[in-house]
Amino acid sequence: MPSKIKDAGLAKQGKLRIEWAETRMPVLMRLRKENSKSKPLQGMRIGGCLHITTETAVLVRTLNSAGAETVWSGCNPLSTQDDVAAALAEEQIDIYGWRGLSKDEYYWCIQKVLDSKPNLTLDDGADLVFTIHESHPEQVKNVIGGTEETTTGVHRLRALAEQGRLKYPIISVNDAETKWDFDNVYGTGQSSIDGIIRATNVLLAGKNFVVAGYGHCGRGVAMRARGLGANVTVTEIEPVNALKAAMEGFRVTQMSEAAKTGGIFITATGCSDVITREHMKLMKDGAILSNTGHFNVEVSVTDLEQLAKSKREIRPNNMEYTMPDGKRLYLLAEGRLVNLAAAEGHPSEVMDMSFANQFLSLLHLAKQGKTLKPGVYEVPKEIDQQVARIKLETMNIKIDTLTEDQARYISGYGAGT
Numbered sequence: 038m039p040s041k042i043k044d045a046g047l048a049k050q051g052k053l054r055i056e057w058a059e060t061r062m063p064v065l066m067r068l069r070k071e072n073s074k075s076k077p078l079q080g081m082r083i084g085g086c087l088h089i090t091t092e093t094a095v096l097v098r099t100l101n102s103a104g105a106e107t108v109w110s111g112c113n114p115l116s117t118q119d120d121v122a123a124a125l126a127e128e129q130i131d132i133y134g135w136r137g138l139s140k141d142e143y144y145w146c147i148q149k150v151l152d153s154k155p156n157l158t159l160d161d162g163a164d165l166v167f168t169i170h171e172s173h174p175e176q177v178k179n180v181i182g183g184t185e186e187t188t189t190g191v192h193r194l195r196a197l198a199e200q201g202r203l204k205y206p207i208i209s210v211n212d213a214e215t216k217w218d219f220d221n222v223y224g225t226g227q228s229s230i231d232g233i234i235r236a237t238n239v240l241l242a243g244k245n246f247v248v249a250g251y252g253h254c255g256r257g258v259a260m261r262a263r264g265l266g267a268n269v270t271v272t273e274i275e276p277v278n279a280l281k282a283a284m285e286g287f288r289v290t291q292m293s294e295a296a297k298t299g300g301i302f303i304t305a306t307g308c309s310d311v312i313t314r315e316h317m318k319l320m321k322d323g324a325i326l327s328n329t330g331h332f333n334v335e336v337s338v339t340d341l342e343q344l345a346k347s348k349r350e351i352r353p354n355n356m357e358y359t360m361p362d363g364k365r366l367y368l369l370a371e372g373r374l375v376n377l378a379a380a381e382g383h384p385s386e387v388m389d390m391s392f393a394n395q396f397l398s399l400l401h402l403a404k405q406g407k408t409l410k411p412g413v414y415e416v417p418k419e420i421d422q423q424v425a426r427i428k429l430e431t432m433n434i435k436i437d438t439l440t441e442d443q444a445r446y447i448s449g450y451g452a453g454t
């Protein structure tokens with residue numbers, strides 16, 4: 038297969054890491070076993086644009102085992118795990134991606150996926166879907182449907198649909214309860230802290246830690262930073278989420294206030310220009326800046342570059358910027374997703390649920406996609422419930438079942454005092 042990766046010599050290490058992830062992803066592994074004989078994805082060519090990590094490798098193997106052909110590119114210039122890409126290429130999986138892609142190379146990889154003329158797409162951030170719509174509209178007729186993994190991708194696709202420009206059905210996997218309330222919260226919470234620690238090795242206890250955005254990801258990061266003893270401040274633009282943060286016991290204020298005292302900053306908003314030159318000017322010497330939102334637009338890297346008189350990489354994924362007055366600010370992972378660029382992304386156990394939703398949604402599209410009109414669709418409730426049920430089983434957790442009387446009671450609510 039004509040893959041393009043960084044170093045085929047890394048395949049052995051990649052295989053071992055994928056094998057380890059497989060031992061932590063029991064839901065996906067069960068789905069693999071259940072579908073490997075019947076091959077319900079036979080005849081499907083799936084084009085993927087998703088972080089190339091061990092967990093993605095487990096998903097790709099599962100899709101292949103269910104009969105699909107897959108062609109893959111990474112969805113971020115810094116998130117590809119080169120050993121995983123090498124392992125997949127050795128398994129004859131068509132894969133295009135390496136860590137440190139330029140913008141041109143990034144879109145070249147996506148183009149290679151499109152050259153295979155996929156009839157299902159799997160996106161994380163919607164760059165594949167946008168490339169089809171903008172540069173290859175002739176391919177739309179081949180596509181039965183697609184799935185979207187992340188919040189920002191879903192926002193972009195809904196915007197496209199509202200303008201009447203989305204040309205095929207997409208399932209917003211991000212919005213499944215077993216994805217958004219777990220992957221974004223516990224996955225981002227743990228892995229973003231992991232990325233900050235690997236890039237800095239700083240002590241979190243006693244630090245002033247500022248989280249911009251108290252949605253799913255921000256809530257997870259704030260919770261885990263507090264667990265390590267940091268004093269957590271939250272900034273928000275949405276009143277209900279700000280209130281939730283305040284009642285959870287976090288200090289809530291504006292970024293222009295938080296900037297003065299913060300030691301570590303992380304953005305988790307999906308918005309742009311959350312930390313800009315005005316904030317940077319107020320920051321203390323030594324402040325650390327990072328982002329865990331999808332694109333590298335939350336911390337203004339341009340502003341930092343313009344303010345600084347010099348920069349040097351002081352540790353991997355950690356750039357020291359020195360200001361004309363000698364103050365130093367540190368930007369992690371070039372302002373890209375700190376958990377994927379400076380660490381390994383979410384732990385496998387939580388991606389197990391996200392990717393089980395991906396697998397089952399693609400199966401659903403393969404069966405029923407042709408009956409759906411263009412638009413953004415929720416993951417069917419049954420899939421969400423199925424993922425939760427299997428996950429509980431694999432965790433050996435049993436829950437109660439309604440008695441007939443209880444079922445009657447809660448469906449009627451006729452009985453009062």
Ligand SMILES: NC(=O)c1ccc[n+]([C@@H]2O[C@H](COP(=O)([O-])OP(=O)(O)OC[C@H]3O[C@@H](n4cnc5c(N)ncnc54)[C@H](O)[C@@H]3O)[C@@H](O)[C@H]2O)c1
Binds near residue numbers: 189220
């Ligand atoms: N790092 C990862 O691995 C990872 C995983 C999942 C999602 N994401 C990305 O993280 C981002 C957030 O996702 P989410 O699921 O938490 O979304 P969400 O909608 O649940 O939360 C976003 C929050 O940010 C707030 N916000 C928006 N603009 C703001 C601003 N200028 N200042 C302060 N707060 C602001 C919103 O009010 C909201 O509460 C998205 O870009 C998503 O794609 C990253």
